[in-house]
Amino acid sequence: MLKWIEGRSGWALLAALGALFPLFAGNDYRLTVMSTAYIFAIATLGLNLITGYTGQFNMAHAGFMAIGAYTLGILTVDYHVPFWIAFVAAGAVTAAIGLPLGWLSLRLKGHYFSIFTMCVGVILFLVLEKWESLTHGAVGLMGIPGPSPIGPLKFETPAQMYYLMFAFLVLGAWVMKRITHSLLGRTFIAIRNGDDLAEALGIPLMRTKLLAFIVSVLYAGWAGALYAAFVRFVGPDVAGAQNTFDMTMYMLVGGLGTVFGPLLGSIAVPWLTQMMQFLQEYRFVIFGPLLIALVIFFPHGIAGSWMAWRARRAAAAVRPVAPATLPATEAPGA
Template identity: 85%
Template sequence: MPKWFEGWLGWALLAAAGVLFPFVAGNDYRLTVMTTACIFAIATLGLNLITGYTGQFNMAHAGFMAVGAYTLGILTVDHQVPFWIAFVAAGAVTALLGWPLGWLSLRLKGHYFSIFTMCVGVILFLVLEKWESVTHGTVGLMGIPGPAPIGPLRFETPVQLYYLVLAFLALGVWVMKRITGSLLGRTFIAIRNGDDLAEALGIPLMRNKLVAFLVSVLYAGWAGALYAAFVRFVGPDVAGSQNTFDMTMYMLVGGLGTVFGPLLGAIAVPWLTQSLQFLQEYRFVIFGPLLVALVIFLPHGVVGTWLAWRARRAAHASAASDPIAGPQATEVRGA
């Protein structure tokens, strides 16, 4: 990957490719696949912030995505709230629910945190399935309205909906780049590398973990709201653990702790599975070994492995160009 691709020019080319995609898609089915992939890319970016950058694996992420979807659906279908007000409320309700759950769960570390959030995800699924008077139970919410027009902009056709989701994805990537490139993002990385060391440096662990958790679930909530508006239906299955595992797979394929990695995984993996549709039920027999091989030979994901290779190459080039550091390093290794 050339250096010019890493800066604003590379992101501009990716944005141009996204804008031009409807012209080469060929049909609405491919456009639907890409729109859905972009929605899950937004949610995966959020999961990557708490998992890849802060080191806390939230297994209830799909549950928070479902909270956003159901908030939009309930407000628009049952209470006739205008779409964009309901959309903002979807993020607010998800964050409000995430605050006490995050405050409680983040007191646990490692596998205990993951197990606790897995239980939270199951509880959220059961609430959505059993609370029929509010969530409509297993029937789900049907007839969710699409996004309301914004001035002359309308979102009725698949192409218009695609561009709306693409705009939210671009905004989500920009915000995530700003967060991860800031002092706050470095604080998250310090916490991931070691709680004790971060605390010794004066970093307030609980406050920063909670901030990462809330931003993460906010991404999930708004992704869920976009999903409900795009599909026009939402059921309890949105909160299923399968969706969390899918987003985890996207992170592993692309690369944990990077912004481009989860984006790459969330878009590439669905297209790979779609390209194997002709194999019908046997496609996962091929996709499974491919994923295992990727995890074995590229344990840091595509982007993470490339970044590690580039860092090693830069270190070797620096050592070779310094005629003094090289012998000194050899003496140190010999000692």
């Protein structure tokens, strides 16, 4: 089934369901929930590239998402820059800040890299909270304008904003799929499998890791810019570790190292928590054990576990069969 979904027909069906969702959503609240899920799905795709495909767990991912959000907010609110110019600048600024941070942090490996990026995330949060002259401090940026029209296309109603977020998600997923299925994507996987193996294959480790890091934070920066435009407000909490942990949970639920997995987790988990709202404070008592059970019995996530099971079936189907024992030939004259 997953093989069919990951084919062109499956992706076309998913795109059609997303395009038709406003017709049966019922109210603007559901459109808002889904639009927010799309934004975090874009950021999660970026985190999955550096974590699931390259094997480097960036714990400052939410911080880079906040950089994109604040860049758009500061340029549009304080300097009255047109929205789409500020949106492009949000990605450029995020990549520019990510370049030296990635160059420095990627010299570390394993847990040391994760701990270093966690510290970077804390520093980014403190900078956004304390640099009041630039970021407006703990108050945050309010009154961020929405996307300006593109020709006849306007983005004023919840449905129009939904389709904008959906279009960016489709574009982001398509680009990510092209990257991961290319030779470059295979080099990322080789690095994930082992630095020594990658070096033996002639892969330039630092340059390839840095490229994966830059593309990853670029996704985060543009997702943050979309979040700021959608919510019309941005505060230091966007850079909080909770958002990074949420995106990590989306990857774990859906499946690391797949394109479909992070999309599945980013959409399914928010809706699951929304469905449990009637339990109020008790919903996490139920959701927590469900998540633990999922990690125990499906360690590769839903999509990853399905792909692993399918790979085992394929391997069993092509396993060579031992030749049958031929009967002994009678000796002459017996």
